Amino acid sequence: MQDLRAKIAEMVPEEREKLKAIKSKYGKVSLGETTVDMAIGGMRGIKGMLWETSLLDPEEGIRFRGMSIPECQKKLPGVKPGGEPLPEGFLWLLATGEVPTKEQVQALSEDLKSRSKIPGHVFDVINALPKTAHPMTQLTAGVMALQTESEFAKAYEGGLHKSKYWEPVYEDSMNLIARLPELAAYIYRRIYKGGDVIGADSSLDYAANFAHMLGFDDELMHELMRLYLSIHTDHEGGNVSAHTVHLVGSALSDPYLSYAAGMNGLAGPLHGLANQEVLRWIQDVVSDIGSEVSLEQLKDYIHKTLKSGRVVPGFGHAVLRKTDPRYICQREFALKHLPDDPMFKMVSKLFEVVPPILLAGGKVKNPWPNVDAHSGVLLQYYGLKEQNYYTVLFGVSRAMGVLSQLIWDRALGLPIERPKSMTFEYIENFCKSKEGMTA
Numbered sequence: 001m002q003d004l005r006a007k008i009a010e011m012v013p014e015e016r017e018k019l020k021a022i023k024s025k026y027g028k029v030s031l032g033e034t035t036v037d038m039a040i041g042g043m044r045g046i047k048g049m050l051w052e053t054s055l056l057d058p059e060e061g062i063r064f065r066g067m068s069i070p071e072c073q074k075k076l077p078g079v080k081p082g083g084e085p086l087p088e089g090f091l092w093l094l095a096t097g098e099v100p101t102k103e104q105v106q107a108l109s110e111d112l113k114s115r116s117k118i119p120g121h122v123f124d125v126i127n128a129l130p131k132t133a134h135p136m137t138q139l140t141a142g143v144m145a146l147q148t149e150s151e152f153a154k155a156y157e158g159g160l161h162k163s164k165y166w167e168p169v170y171e172d173s174m175n176l177i178a179r180l181p182e183l184a185a186y187i188y189r190r191i192y193k194g195g196d197v198i199g200a201d202s203s204l205d206y207a208a209n210f211a212h213m214l215g216f217d218d219e220l221m222h223e224l225m226r227l228y229l230s231i232h233t234d235h236e237g238g239n240v241s242a243h244t245v246h247l248v249g250s251a252l253s254d255p256y257l258s259y260a261a262g263m264n265g266l267a268g269p270l271h272g273l274a275n276q277e278v279l280r281w282i283q284d285v286v287s288d289i290g291s292e293v294s295l296e297q298l299k300d301y302i303h304k305t306l307k308s309g310r311v312v313p314g315f316g317h318a319v320l321r322k323t324d325p326r327y328i329c330q331r332e333f334a335l336k337h338l339p340d341d342p343m344f345k346m347v348s349k350l351f352e353v354v355p356p357i358l359l360a361g362g363k364v365k366n367p368w369p370n371v372d373a374h375s376g377v378l379l380q381y382y383g384l385k386e387q388n389y390y391t392v393l394f395g396v397s398r399a400m401g402v403l404s405q406l407i408w409d410r411a412l413g414l415p416i417e418r419p420k421s422m423t424f425e426y427i428e429n430f431c432k433s434k435e436g437m438t439a
Contacts, residue, residue, distance in 0.1 A: 234401025
């Protein structure tokens with residue numbers, strides 16, 4: 001049976017030829033016009049990056065290697081029939097574009113277990129930080145401490161040919177993905193459970209073992225962790241965490257350095273902290289008007305919120321123009337497993353009430369809920385109540401997507417990223433010269 005590394009090695013020559021052919025045939029084709037608004041508005045909408053692992057369509061939503069979330073749930077192996085897909089299957093899909101067999105997923109799961117041991121000095125670095133340090137600070141510190149294990153850094157120093165760069169990057173990426181659950185669980189137990197660390201259970205899959213090390217052995221919590229880690233793996237390349245890993249990796253920084261940089265971006269309140277902000281807001285709603293409220297009462301509350309100049313967190317998306325499919329699959333999980341939970345009922349009422357109000361306001365292009373509108377409520381229900389930790393869960397999942405792409409960045413020999421920046425004066429002079437040409 002072919003393992004993941006051998007599968008990628010088989011694909012590399014063909015993918016390199018594909019890239020060469022596209023550059024030769026279409027290299028001068030314009031992908032669209034860049035405006036001043038784009039340049040000073042966060043480069044929003046500029047087509048400027050190759051990212052194979054996923055694509056985000058404004059109307060359809062996320063596709064992982066061409067597959068929708070429902071298709072992934074149907075086709076990727078799970079622990080049981082009709083259960084949630086295993087994240088290891090998502091990792092194979094993201095890295096190869098192919099749906100793995102159950103045997104391939106099992107073999108990959110065992111490979112990750114064999115790589116999961118963390119050197120003792122990593123825990124020393126984390127323990128040197130105060131327990132009050134944010135969980136994301138402790139995570140990135142731990143990842144940086146792991147960087148001493150980088151196979152790519154050693155191989156590069158030894159003069160490895162660039163055609164082989166992807167091979168140690170693969171080893172680093174798999175090692176890092178394998179070690180993140182124990183690293184993340186150690187941080188959780190250190191901060192919130194008095195340092196009472198729970199050892200790994202080698203009989204469990206990647207997500208279930210992570211939940212176990214956190215302290216959760218409910219099978220439904222294991223199913224939720226499988227779903228959570230799968231749907232957060234990737235979200236095309238332009239978001240802050242994914243783009244940062246790609247950018248830093250383009251300088252030939254190893255996967256540990258690149259991933260740590262991406263996690264520092266994920267820690268920002270406009271990116272990975274969004275789910276805890278949504279949960280806190282929903283809790284405030286319940287605190288202010290109660291959970292058993294009519295739709296009319298909730299509508300009044302939303303109107304008052306908007307009139308006060310505040311936003312309704314969890315609704316809207318930078319790219320999507322329909323309900324986030326990651327929200328939908330979490331909603332279906334809740335309908336199946338916790339339909340009577342008061343917080344879920346509030347989420348459902350908000351789903352019914354908020355979009356029409358935002359649409360009527362005429363200022364919002366996408367009034368529909370995004371992934372962050374739901375995940376916090378599910379985690380709370382199964383007992384993971386520490387909101388500051390939620391971004392760490394996001395980060396463990398996101399490693400699979402960004403590191404799969406990083407392997408291909410090096411396999412395809414993509415160059416260092418270097419967009420052109422401009423000054424105010426340059427922009428003004430350029431635009432004036434354009435005006436003169438059209439006068």
